[in-house]
Amino acid sequence: xxxxxxxxxxxxxxxxxxxxxxxxxxxxxxxxxxxxxxxxxxxxxxxxxxxxxxxxxxxxxxxxxxxxxxxxxxxxxxxxxxxxxxxxxxxxxxxxxxxxxxxxxxxxxxxxxxxxxxxxxxxxxxxxxxxxxxxxxxxxxxxxxxxxxxxxxxxxxxxxxxxxxxxxxxxxxxxxxxxxxxxxxxxxxxxxxxxxxxxxxxxxxxxxxxxxxxxxxxxxxxxxxxxxxxxxxxxxxxxxxxxxxxxxxxxxxxxxxxxxxxxxxxxxxxxxxxxxxxxxx
Amino acid sequence: xxxxxxxxxxxxxxxxxxxxxxxxxxxxxxxxxxxxxxxxxxxxxxxxxxxxxxxxxxxxxxxxxxxxxxxxxxxxxxxxxxxxxxxxxxxxxxxxxxxxxxxxxxxxxxxxxxxxxxxxxxxxxxxxxxxxxxxxxxxxxxxxxxxxxxxxxxxxxxxxxxxxxxxxxxxxxxxxxxxxxxxxxxxxxxxxxxxxxxxxxxxxxxxxxxxxxxxxxxxxxxxxxxxxxxxxxxxxxxxxxxxxxxxxxxxxxxxxxxxxxxxxxxxxxxxxxxxxxxxxx
Numbered sequence: 436x437x438x439x440x441x442x443x444x445x446x447x448x449x450x451x452x453x454x455x456x457x458x459x460x461x462x463x464x465x466x467x468x469x470x471x472x473x474x475x476x477x478x479x480x481x482x483x484x485x486x487x488x489x490x491x492x493x494x495x496x497x498x499x500x501x502x503x504x505x506x507x508x509x510x511x512x513x514x515x516x517x518x519x520x521x522x523x524x525x526x527x528x529x530x531x532x533x534x535x536x537x538x539x540x541x542x543x544x545x546x547x548x549x550x551x552x553x554x555x556x557x558x559x560x561x562x563x564x565x566x567x568x569x570x571x572x573x574x575x576x577x578x579x580x581x582x583x584x585x586x587x588x589x590x591x592x593x594x595x596x597x598x599x600x601x602x603x604x605x606x607x608x609x610x611x612x613x614x615x616x617x618x619x620x621x622x623x624x625x626x627x628x629x630x631x632x633x634x635x636x637x638x639x640x641x642x643x644x645x646x647x648x649x650x651x652x653x654x655x656x657x658x659x660x661x662x663x664x665x666x667x668x669x670x671x672x673x674x675x676x677x678x679x680x681x682x683x684x685x686x687x688x689x690x691x692x693x694x695x696x697x698x699x700x701x702x703x704x705x706x707x708x709x710x711x712x713x714x715x716x
Numbered sequence: 717x718x719x720x721x722x723x724x725x726x727x728x729x730x731x732x733x734x735x736x737x738x739x740x741x742x743x744x745x746x747x748x749x750x751x752x753x754x755x756x757x758x759x760x761x762x763x764x765x766x767x768x769x770x771x772x773x774x775x776x777x778x779x780x781x782x783x784x785x786x787x788x789x790x791x792x793x794x795x796x797x798x799x800x801x802x803x804x805x806x807x808x809x810x811x812x813x814x815x816x817x818x819x820x821x822x823x824x825x826x827x828x829x830x831x832x833x834x835x836x837x838x839x840x841x842x843x844x845x846x847x848x849x850x851x852x853x854x855x856x857x858x859x860x861x862x863x864x865x866x867x868x869x870x871x872x873x874x875x876x877x878x879x880x881x882x883x884x885x886x887x888x889x890x891x892x893x894x895x896x897x898x899x900x901x902x903x904x905x906x907x908x909x910x911x912x913x914x915x916x917x918x919x920x921x922x923x924x925x926x927x928x929x930x931x932x933x934x935x936x937x938x939x940x941x942x943x944x945x946x947x948x949x950x951x952x953x954x955x956x957x958x959x960x961x962x963x964x965x966x967x968x969x970x971x972x973x974x975x976x977x978x979x980x981x982x983x984x985x986x987x988x989x990x991x992x993x994x995x996x997x
Contacts, residue, residue, distance in 0.1 A: 446977035447941065447969075453977050500976070503784040506984075660728065688728075695781070696727035696734050703787075 449509035450475035462559040463522035470499040476512035483578035483713035484514040490585030501695040507703040511710035522553040542590030545627035580604035580709030592640035604712035606654035612672035615639040619666035641675040652682035656701045658691030730790035731756035743840040744803035751780040757793035764859035764994035765795040771866030773819045782976040788984040792991035803834040823871030826908035861885035861990030873921035885993035887935035893953035896920040900947035922956040933963035937982045939972030
């Protein structure tokens with residue numbers, strides 16, 4: 436096939452199928468891996484999808500093996516689609532720090548050298564992968580929900596706010612909500628987009644929410660024992676939602692940290708949240 | 717402490733606590749790692765435990781990160797205890813093949829050189845770790861259930877049948893049920909125990925069941941697309957149970973393979989099975 440689509444592995448899981456796939460991305464100019472869980476309901480026709488964007492250092496594998504979303508997706512009839520967090524490979528630039536470069540694409544289209552050639556993760560995530568998934572899987576492209584963890588929460592919030600016509604429902608887990616205001620975000624935004632803070636505001640969920648609003652409500656979960664709270668700042672998103680008049684369900688969980696043990700604990704609620712909105716009117 | 721007990725990490729998970737621990741084992745003469753999930757119910761007093769033995773190449777980490785048992789244990793009020801599959805370290809013998817040596821202890825006490833010094837996994841699993849867990853965690857040592865996957869299913873079946881006073885309930889997932897009759901088992905049994913087949917029969921679940929019976933019923937799950945069926949042979953256990961008059965629930969699952977996607981799909985039923993028997997009369 437011209438898109439280089441390959442099935443890497445598939446496994447029966449909770450009555451559906453967990454698959455890992457690879458294709459050649461025109462957006463990034465590299466092979467890209469992703470995973471799709473199809474619930475049992477997909478055997479009867481296209482199902483809505485929950486799109487999960489992963490955090491720094493992760494691939495699609497982390498949430499697929501450790502998140503435990505499949506059980507809930509099988510209950511609710513949602514597909515679960517997980518892309519990688521950046522282009523990868525020998526010809527792709529990288530940085531010695533895990534917070535920039537491979538594994539740290541921040542779901543934006545880079546404009547600065549050496550990143551601009553391959554780091555087109557916004558185009559990849561919003562346009563290319565959904566089109567490929569729609570063409571190859573029984574997934575209803577008109578009913579997509581978007582969520583993510585940490586840097587993936589940043590990706591979910593910013594991409595949904597910039598493309599409200601693509602995403603019907605929205606949530607985040609331990610999300611970076613104000614990338615231009617925190618150390619975790621400012622370094623990569625400067626590297627990928629240059630020194631102009633106006634460019635950064637287009638990749639800051641709080642700034643986008645104030646500027647554009649959102650057509651629905653938002654669910655945000657945060658562990659109170661998260662060691663990275665300085666980079667996440669859920670209170671800033673709470674304030675932005677209040678200003679913008681966007682209904683927010685912000686849940687703070689005592690004792691929970693930033694790990695997949697937290698993601699696994701709350702992912703079922705996110706699947707249910709999106710299912711309610713994607714199967715609703 | 718004299719037992720070298722250390723907390724390696726803990727995470728809040730489904731209202732309880734997932735921990736990873738290490739101690740110095742007198743049985744193996746090495747440091748040993750294990751994991752314990754304590755459900756929310758453990759805050760009010762000791763809870764029963766489901767002991768999960770892992771398969772070839774695994775540590776305690778595989779099931780803890782990928783098995784998804786915590787949710788079900790939180791629902792049913794069971795602790796989940798996962799030991800390692802062998803002693804490990806530079807001073808511990810190993811083999812170039814993953815089916816023998818480190819990661820492949822087969823839950824027996826080796827009698828042959830060079831294994832006999834450290835490979836005392838039966839003593840470790842039946843005596844030492846439960847005693848340590850009882851002393852350090854709110855777990856009721858009189859209410860233990862035993863399960864495992866693949867080589868760990870072999871461990872669960874053989875150890876429960878040899879120590880029926882220790883284990884109230886029993887199940888297996890994709891278990892090696894007749895180690896002395898399959899290639900996966902014969903090589904390690906010969907290496908660890910020597911050339912006498914009479915010694916092997918003491919580590920063959922089917923032979924033990926015929927010789928000793930079992931005080932309860934057994935749940936066994938098997939994927940029909942498992943690539944390792946030649947080493948598992950659930951039909952032999954079915955026949956042994958029929959001969960011994962032991963009630964067996966053998967479930968064959970079309971399309972499922974040997975992976976943790978299968979374990980995760982059925983682990984909830986195993987947690988429920990053990991909870992019913994451990995909380996019952």
